[in-house]
Structures are given as structure tokens and as C-alpha cells.
Amino acid sequence: PAEDEAHVNEIKRLLHEQNAVLVAHYYTDDAIQQLAEETGGCVADSLEMARFGARHEASTLVVAGVRFMGETAKILSPEKRVLMPTLEATCSLDVGCPADEFSAFCDQHPDRTVVVYANTSAAVKARADWVVTSSIAVDVIEHLQARGEKILWAPDKHLGNYIQQKTGADMLLWDGACIVHEEFKAKGIEDLKALYPDAAVLVHPESPAPVVGLADVTGSTSQLIKAAKELPHDKLIVATDRGIFFKMQQAVPDKLLFEAPTAGNGATCKSCAHCPWMAMNALDNLAGALRYGSGEVFVDTELRTKALKPLERMLNFHS
Numbered sequence: 001p002a003e004d005e006a007h008v009n010e011i012k013r014l015l016h017e018q019n020a021v022l023v024a025h026y027y028t029d030d031a032i033q034q035l036a037e038e039t040g041g042c043v044a045d046s047l048e049m050a051r052f053g054a055r056h057e058a059s060t061l062v063v064a065g066v067r068f069m070g071e072t073a074k075i076l077s078p079e080k081r082v083l084m085p086t087l088e089a090t091c092s093l094d095v096g097c098p099a100d101e102f103s104a105f106c107d108q109h110p111d112r113t114v115v116v117y118a119n120t121s122a123a124v125k126a127r128a129d130w131v132v133t134s135s136i137a138v139d140v141i142e143h144l145q146a147r148g149e150k151i152l153w154a155p156d157k158h159l160g161n162y163i164q165q166k167t168g169a170d171m172l173l174w175d176g177a178c179i180v181h182e183e184f185k186a187k188g189i190e191d192l193k194a195l196y197p198d199a200a201v202l203v204h205p206e207s208p209a210p211v212v213g214l215a216d217v218t219g220s221t222s223q224l225i226k227a228a229k230e231l232p233h234d235k236l237i238v239a240t241d242r243g244i245f246f247k248m249q250q251a252v253p254d255k256l257l258f259e260a261p262t263a264g265n266g267a268t269c270k271s272c273a274h275c276p277w278m279a280m281n282a283l284d285n286l287a288g289a290l291r292y293g294s295g296e297v298f299v300d301t302e303l304r305t306k307a308l309k310p311l312e313r314m315l316n317f318h319s
């Protein structure tokens with residue numbers, strides 16, 4: 001539509017004029033992902049978004065994604081202006097792990113190394129020894145386990161359970177979940193596999209254990225796109241937010257991609273494979289953020305200093 005085109009042109013002009021770069025997650029609208037690519041920004045998983053923003057020389061980072069991604073960018077680059085299309089875009093994992101309750105939980109288990117998922121507030125990160133994303137969570141826990149450390153993990157119980165199964169580490173889990181990935185149903189995937197027995201199954205580890213149990217490959221969004229390219233299969237069943245199909249289909253134009261069913265019996269679901277908070281990012285509020293400087297992310301200085309340590313450990317970690 002003409003209105004979208006006007007927004008796209010305005011965003012391109014303002015990015016240039018304001019020495020700004022657009023950093024987008026795979027779950028945002030196709031148009032936003034395309035814009036990020038066309039303007040020298042990046043479309044990435046949460047670890048790569050953090051790395052890209054921290055290294056880029058632009059003075060403004062425009063982060064299209066959810067709140068924790070903007071906060072992470074600001075913590076890593078306090079000298080940069082960080083804008084988001086909306087500050088309302090949260091995450092069920094972040095909401096389900098309030099800093100005061102989490103801190104009390106940590107106080108009860110002082111013998112455990114605190115490892116938190118990136119999908120948390122700056123205040124929760126400030127209480128952690130390590131931050132990880134799904135792309136390096138297993139490697140980091142293996143490293144800590146080898147040092148004989150016991151882990152307190154938050155907030156995603158499904159990801160925590162997956163890591164625990166994979167590594168055998170001693171992990172105490174917070175009870176949180178992603179409302180999008182929690183909807184995928186093993187039964188629905190099995191039914192689809194019965195129709196397409198030669199299809200491979202790609203699963204994000206925020207999904208429940210029975211779904212992960214059916215996976216040929218489990219990994220972060222970037223890792224799933226990489227797997228789509230590398231696997232010999234020409235049909236892929238994908239259990240993650242449907243936003244990923246834009247880049248995944250570009251990466252494998254000749255392959256047939258299927259959305260993993262969100263309910264085995266056809267029942268309705270809360271979020272049906274699309275994150276409601278990622279969906280709040282649109283061309284109009286993205287243009288608005290650049291036009292008015294709205295949606296600027298600020299992080300309290302004391303919190304920032306504390307949250308920086310576990311985040312830097314994550315960025316400096318090499319398995």
C-alpha cells in the first residue's frame with residue numbers, strides 16, 4: 001500500500017540522517033526485516049542482535065523486537081541512543097519473572113550459580129552471574145557443570161528442562177514459559193509427519209518437551225535457518241513463531257515449509273504461532289520513533305553496571 005511505501009521511504013531517510021541502524025528480530029513483520037536488510041542493519045536471533053548493536057558504529061540503534069532486546073542494546077552501548085517502535089512490547093518470560101520475587105528465590109539458594117535467559121528485565125539480569133540466549137545456553141551450562149557448579153535457571157522451564165536433559169547438569173528451574181512456543185502440540189506434529197514422513201522437524205527449545213522430543217534439530221532462530229539450509233530434506237516442519245518463515249523461505253526457496261500445528265485437535269490457542277508483542281512492531285510506529293525520538297530506552301545506571309557483567313560473560317563466551 002502507498003502508506004507503507006511512504007513509511008519505508010521516511011524510515012530510510014531518517015536512518016540515514018540520524019546515523020541510525022535498524023536491528024530486527026526474525027519474528028517482526030516481513031516489511032521490517034526487509035528494511036533492516038536493505039539499509040545495512042541486521043535481521044538476527046537475540047545473541048546476534050546484541051553483538052551487532054554493540055559493535056556497530058552508528059550513534060542510534062533502532063531495535064525492532066521486544067523490550068529485553070532494546071534494554072540489552074542499551075546496557076551494552078550506553079553511549080548510543082536506543083529507540084524501539086514501542087516500549088510496550090514485552091515477553092511472557094519477562095513478565096513471569098518479577099525482579100523482587102526472583103531475587104528472593106536467589107537468596108534462598110546462595111550455593112547456586114545464577115544463569116538467566118536473555119528474555120528478562122535488566123533488573124533480573126543484574127542479579128545473575130550469567131546471561132545466555134538459546135543459541136549458547138547448552139554450551140554455557142556444560143562449561144559451568146564441568147567446573148562443578150550447581151545452577152539456578154530462570155525463567156523458561158521448557159528451555160531449562162531441555163538443557164538439563166542434554167547436559168545432565170544440576171539445575172533448579174524457575175516456572176516460566178513462552179506463550180507462543182507453549183502452544184505447539186506433539187500430536188499435531190505427529191499427524192503432519194504421518195502425511196509427510198520424509199519431512200524434518202525443526203524446533204525452538206522454548207517448546208514443551210514432547211515437541212522437542214520430535215525434533216531433528218533444536219536451536220535458536222538463526223540455528224534453525226542454518227539447519228533448514230544444511231539438512232538434505234526438502235520438506236520442513238517448523239515449531240517456532242511464524243515470522244521466521246520470511247528469512248527461512250528466502251534461504252531455501254525450493255523447500256516446502258510447514259507451520260507446526262498449535263493444537264492437536266484444531267482447538268484455538270492464545271497466540272497461534274505469532275508473538276503478540278513482536279507484532280506490535282510496525283512501519284508506522286517505527287517511523288514515529290525516528291521522527292519524534294519516541295520509544296527511547298533508558299536503563300538505570302546502577303542496574304546497568306550490574307547487568308553488564310553477566311551480559312559481557314555471554315558475549316565473551318566461546319565454547
Ligand code: 13P
Binds near residue numbers: 133206
Ligand atoms: P532467539 O534467540 O532464538 O532468536 O529467540 C528469542 C525469542 O524470543 C524466542 O522466542
Ligand code: SF4
Binds near residue numbers: 178179180181277
Ligand atoms: Fe517472549 Fe515468546 Fe514472544 Fe519470544 S516469542 S518474545 S519468548 S513471548
